[in-house]
Amino acid sequence: MTETPIQAQRTAPTAGRLALAGPLFVAFVVVSALTRLGLAAFNADTSLFEPLRLGPAVLLGLGYDVAVALWWCLPLVLLGWWWPAARARSALGIVALVLTAALIGGLVFVSVAEFVFWNEFASRFNFIAVDYLLYTREVIGNIRESYRLTPLFAGIGVATLLLTLALARRMRRAALEPAPGLWRRSGHAALYVAVAVAVTAGVNTGWKDRLGQPQLVQVAGNGVWEFFHAVRYNQIDYQRFYATLPQAQVNAILQRRFADPAHYRLMATPEMPIRREVIPDGPQRGMNVVMVSIESLGAEFVESLGGARGLTPNLERLGREGLFFERMYATGTRTVRGLEALTLSVPPTPGHAVPMRPNNSGLFTIGGVFKDKGYEALYLYGGYSYFDNMASFFGGNGYTVIDRTAIDKKDIHHENIWGVADEDLFDLALREIDTRAAAGKKVFAHVMTTSNHRPYTYPADRIDIPSGTGRDGAVKYTDFAIGQFVEKARQRPWFDNTLFVFVADHTSIARGRSDLPMERYHIPMVMYAPGKIAPRRVDALSSQIDVAPTLLGWLNVPYVSEFFGRDVLRDGGPAPSLFMANYQTVGFVGEGMQVELRPKQGTRVTGVDGSKPSTEHAQEALDEGIAFYQAAAQRFSSRRFEPPPPPKER
Template sequence: MYLQKIKPFLTLGIFYLIVSFLLRLVFVFHPITTDHFSIGDILKVASIGLVNDIFVFTLASSFLAIYFLFLSNGKYENPFGKIILGLFVLAFLYVWLTPNNIFKQYGGSVIEIVLIFLGLKTILFALMLFSPKNRLKIRNSLYFITLFIYVLLIIFNAVSEYFFYNEFGVRYNFIAVDYLIYTNEVIGNIMESYPIVPLFSTIFIITALATWFIYKKTKDTLIDLPNFKQKIVLLFIFIILATISTFVIPKISYEKGNTFEKEIAANGMVKFYEAFTNNTLDFFKFYPTIDESLAEKNVLSALGINSLNRKVTSDIQPEVHKNVVLISIESLSADFLKLYGNKDGITPFLDSLSQQSLVFTNLYATGNRTVRGLEALTLCIPPTAGESIIKRENENKNKFTTGSVFKSKGYTTKFLYGGYSYFDNMKDFFGGNGYQIVDRDNFKPEEITFANVWGVCDEDMAKKAISEMNKDAKTGKPFFHHWMTVSNHRPYTYPDGKIDISPTSKSRNGGVKYTDYALKKFFEMAAKQDWYKNTVFVIVADHCASSAGKTELPMDKYRIPGMIFAPDFIKPEKFRTVVSQIDLMPTLFGLLHFNYDSKFLGQDVFSKNYVPRAYIATYQDLGFVKDNYLTVISPTKKIKQYQLFQKENKDQIQEYNIYYTENLVSDIARKDLEEQTISSFQATSYWLKEKKLNK
């Protein structure tokens, strides 16, 4: 008897489990999944995933349970039906006519949504009350719509997860939360990247067919509704199951698997919830720690200094106040360049420029997002747990930055961005740290020849940058301009006829090659300006194009190109030692012979105290690279250490071979590196918390 009553839950649940299983299979065989799965691995992942999905669906079916709880014929009998209808009418009038009701106080579209909901409920209840013979038809229609919404969400989530995995090689994480916040850019990106009409048409057709099948199998449930006693029993059972699910879901994991196994076994909605509720992580609560004074002492000793706030002095004088243009390039992995073995010829200009520049051949990005790259280049500190400092509105202002060093020397400082800088909180961060901001809002219509959702094309931004640099050069003051490119980003659209890869292909190679083309045009225009010979150009990626790999922090997904170009000033050479992204600007200050007060944790790589190491991180895994070891600390106080071995590549010179085998060390082999890792991230987190990294 009870089995018949829960038939909709069982049928819909089985559909959800089938979709989730098929999605996991797609992930297993997806090209981005570089690990090999045996039949046994697939069965393990599928089994853990099945348990995950059952408990998640139990919680997700809460709305369906509430819907069935209020299905009743008795409520339409006299006098209950007219009383309930009267209450609906009064509620509608209250929301509509009361000047300062609770819903109007929320502002936005809340009031309209509530009015539509109450209006529909009132009309439908009235129809079912006064037209008993049509009651079942109306109820069936509403039931079909309810099922349709559930099925649509299941399919739409599966499609969304596929595209997210296709881009990042993981389930939902912080980036998905950001995408939910920045809906304009994200929806625009989707519209421009994918064939939306065929895609959504297919989704709706599959949804309609699946809904009709489930509806036909379960609609008889609405003829003989549960009585009051049966509802109480079913509700009690559901509450118990939902409570169990709430406690069990956080404990389900695949601890022994590699990153791909863990991600594929996980449930996307759980991952999204975890990211949404943990966008900031308290280092001292979730990570391994040591005595704070020892952590600080270790970090300062490694830098060869006695105090965080110290005076940096150059052995060579006088200072050189050349203009500085820092170009951080969107998603430019090292393996896009010919230097690192790329044979597609997609960076011809950067390849040629590298022959005339100081090139850091062993440079590592701190993270896998633009805000991490901007943080490293601006604050010159290791990454911290949780979201980038740039996005922490209560912590991101009045910081000691590269811009503040330049301003102390009389420079004009600007941040140039072809998109709207409110995205990723860049406007708040750079504006709150004394930078002038030039973004899409500053473009006149005639200055834009091509744009997509991320901003004007890099060529248009290059022209705007030249205009801004000419303007600042006329003041007689040196200038520091930080330009962040945008074109090498999905949907990889750009003006037609510029390169030999059609923009209709919407390919990563096309995006890379167009940005390279735009940079070439920028330097051609710059070379014609009076200020050109008195300018130092720093070109570096913000992060790599992808972060997916077998381990938490795959080394090849953090290797980026970086170079400093200044004819007749910076000698072309290859700096082959390990360098962190946070070292780039302190190194530049050393080349300019600057004397300045510093709070940077990045180092001048040419100083006598330089110790090669790098920091690489996600929003929760924090890695320290030194002496061919990668030590990783993670939430719940986990510590892992990997020994790094370069993979054999006969076609590539060893120093440009970016691929490593990361062998997990069963017992921490280098305890000194474990302590250095904890010290670096702990001290940085402490100094940030205590505002010691402020100006």
């Protein structure tokens, strides 16, 4: 005897409609696991595949995958809840299949996007991915110029189709199953959401951190989970999440750094314990200053620093004719971190770099020091300066901001999504300096290059490596443009009265076996002023935050400083130190020890050579690292709605 729809409904399985989400749930977990294994292989580190290392990463990763899969499948659960119990079940199957195809397409797209992101940042999605949602023009343009999108999207389409077809029969079967009434369906849907909430609350992002090896930690994660975690924690309250010290101890530690009475006179304030008058060694050198921050030029590309041969002959030559800083280290892995360090001379506090935070105008900057001395401070960028909030940050701190919009189309030899070719940027800088020099103005010009960035394209016939073939060519082209820039500047009347500074913003990649591998932050720096600077190699350990006080010190500029960096060329006293960050983990290197500070008051102290330091020395290094970051966070945290007033010189 055939059952009526009502009879079938009465005998229906209690959770039949939830079965609509089952096939997609399984597909999500499988694709996520394959992505995890694929990223491990893509990372090209065979040690990640050791069973006792990969096994725990896969198991932990399954927890993240399940949590995200429950939410990914929620649209199908809601569809089953909303659809009437005994109406158009075949139509329900079709709608459910179309919705599943869309969700699978999104899943495959995210998986492919993770490989693209990993190729650039050696990481799962993080706060950089969140930031890049603000700059879709540059990001999408970069992808279009760097990858062959037609086969890429064709592959995504084929994978989506095959996965959807594989699930089609089970989806249709689930749709044809009898369903309970609305109240029971509502109970099922509510129970599903409750389970999703409970699983999400029970999964801890910190679990994978126990794996130790940074790349293994990243492999264990889930891209969607990491993305939403970054959205939630994009701003990090240092005082709440990191180790701290009593304020009196912080002040005492920092003030010892600048206690030399021959060079400094402390003028501490409650907001700035290291505010100090800088006492010059001699008469001020009233020279123009051109500081070029070079995109992604790590030591790995500079032969005299142990890097690749023949890629930077012009920079090497300038180094031989000026001051070449052999042990200079970047503070971060992004341009905005380099700009922060070079402009503000501040340790890289957790979360966003200061230029990306609100209320970041009216700060104490190197451009402000020069402006107080009668200079015009310029910021010149080859791209559009709204990117990474550059226009707002530099414009709000007294700089004249000039970007690619100031270059006539006929004067552009090449451009890509990131900006004009470096030679065009340097020609713009020459023109702007010429104009001001002709008017009798002194200039501090900060020039930020763009060519050494994916898709690595540049004008043809400049170097012996074809455009668009890889980073080596982009490095060599940037070096060519630097050489051409110096030679053109040499013909200007202002050349002999100008100090040139060439320093990288960061290295090409910060991947390593620790959270903060020192060697991945190593960058070159050259100070060049023919006839004014005696050539020599500077082997003092130095950080990007030392650049501003060092070049101001060489110029013998008298000023009241609020910089956290030191003058590498003349400061004695405490041992030099470094500051490095990779977003949530921030680091301090001093006295042969490396300190790592993490959320939840996590700390770690090791010898730079991997040795275990004595308890006493480890505590001293830890306290010093905490003191610097705590003071910097208090000063620059976005919780401070008004910056402290600029100091007045005595």
